Amino acid sequence: MLASGRVANAPLNGLWTMKVLVVEDDATAADLLRKGLSSFGYEVDIAFNGRQGLVMAQEHDYALWLIDVMLPELDGLSLLKRLRQDDYHTPALILSARGEVDDRVAGLRSGGDDYLVKPYAFSELQARIEALLRRAQGSDVAALTTLEAADLRLDLLKRSVSRGGQEITLKPREFRLLEYLVRHADQVVTRTMLLENVWDLYFDPQTNVVDVHISRLRFKIDKQFATPLLHTVRGSGYVLRTTG
């Protein structure tokens, strides 16, 4: 599904810079976000309260909104609800100091596409932004019955996997793990993203459980093949690369 080869960490649509709106009332945090996102090639606008955020989101065309929950004048969730009611479909990532599952549910219900709890690692934020931007671009994923990445082929109906025509036997959880990686091929996927999406767990265990599952999966899909697909990105997570 992602045929063109792009470097995983660079923003998409390399011809022009992608504009991101950050709605965050803490000036220091906003400044750090601006610096961090700019260094990855995004153009960053900052709104310091909900009302300002609403105006800016309505007036400019952004590729992504980063919205803090606790905001003066208009809180993040209400802001997002207003925008969604007015038919704005820009992907939104909610940043929150609260990490309970209920808050997450409330965030997603208000129209958020993903939810990240503060304090977060910057690599985590970056990976999630990438994932959201990709998702916004390829909107025809829902109807697929097969997924392909390089010479890897997943049959979603039969729950079977083959690489280069050779059948690979996976356990159900391994299949879900691989499916998620393939759906996010060429993007960095963090351990937290995997725990949330493959295991439905919203906390990080101390034991490196994800790493061990990845290495088992790697053994099954890469061992007998010349080009490895599954790569570790130090300090961030993993990436399934479709191009050598």
Place this chain on the structure above:
Amino acid sequence: MTWLTAPGRLMLGLLLFYTIGSLLIFGYLGLQLSDMSRRQIDQSLRSQENLFILQQDRTGLAGLRRSIEDELAADGRADLGYRVLDGTGRVVFEDGDLKLPPGLKARGAIQALSVVSPQGTALDARVLDFRLGGMTVFAARSSLDAQALKDSFFRVFVRVEGLVVLLGVTMSILVAHRFHARIEAFNRLARKIVKSGDLSSRMPVQGADEFATLALNVNAMLDRIDRLMQGVRQVSDNIAHDLRSPLTRLRADVEVALQQDDPATARATLERVLDELSGMQMTFNSLLSLGQAEAGGMRIKRTMLDLSAFLAEMVELYAYSAEERGLALESNIEEGLTIGGDRQLMAQVLSNLFDNALKYVPNGGRVRLSAGRRLHSVELVLEDNGPGIPPDMREKIFDRFTRVDPSRTLSGTGLGLALVRAFTELHGGSVTVGDSVLGGAAFVIVLPAPHLAGA
């Protein structure tokens, strides 16, 4: 002004209530009394009528006169008066102390009239008239006795009422004063604590009344607050201590890197700094979760959780990691176990217990998760053949920052088991640790499951 305090106002209110009530009762009694005396008078008039009729029948007018004289002579009564008219309405004779008004008309019934006493004053009287052998007889009787009774009744009432009000006011002031003094003692204590922040003061306990109970409860509350405060102080001391070590390491690391001025060292240092910071963040997050869970600020999202399937998932999640550490992870989970619970919180409970087991059980060891139904509950046991927990540590181990062996350099926040207990208790369950048949520690979690009938 002490009598206007709450107890003073209460006493006055009661007094007012009593006064109004007694006025009503006395008024009612007074009415009953005059009604009764009127009926008595009427009855005596009627019996006189009968008597006179009988007497006259035998002896005519002379007999009537004698009857009337007898009547008047009997115990020298001054409250009677008689008048007899002949057929033409002329007065035949009058007798008795009461003077009936002139020109009195016969009614054939008892009427209330004003008559004149021997002293010349007006008196209320009841007058009966009846016909007797062509004559008309008027018999009058005043309610003098009843009047006297009513008067003395009223005097008694006024005296009693006055005395009661006087006593009541005095009592009000005394009681209010006494209550105020005892309440003021509590106020003094509260003000003292507010002012100084010193929680060591206590109420003196006197007697065995409600104030004594209140004093006991206030003291017990202060004891508890004092213990909690000490706990909080202990915890913040621990936090400071737990953060000082990584901060010291960070500082030294950064200082060395700055001196060396070598990009490779700088990068390696930054990576270590990031690791240390992640650890500190984890400590803070766990502390926040703990604080929320213990203060009841955490909303627990209960759904019907298929515990058997969920536990199997957790075992699956940890199986490879256990294997990597050379541990055999076994499971013995009964089918069909369900609880009302929060999946995320239960996952953290299991995860923390697994993390511990993987950390402390040496290579080649065994870890086993069992789950089975008990009466209206589910019991989870995670046991191992590791070093176990010494008996004197078995309660303490669930406190914040407790580590079985402080010299152990294994990483961790020291908060994992505290979270296990807090989250288990949020589910209405309990967690204990004991000896395992495998030779190590056995963590036993009992969760309520009222819908399960038990084994």
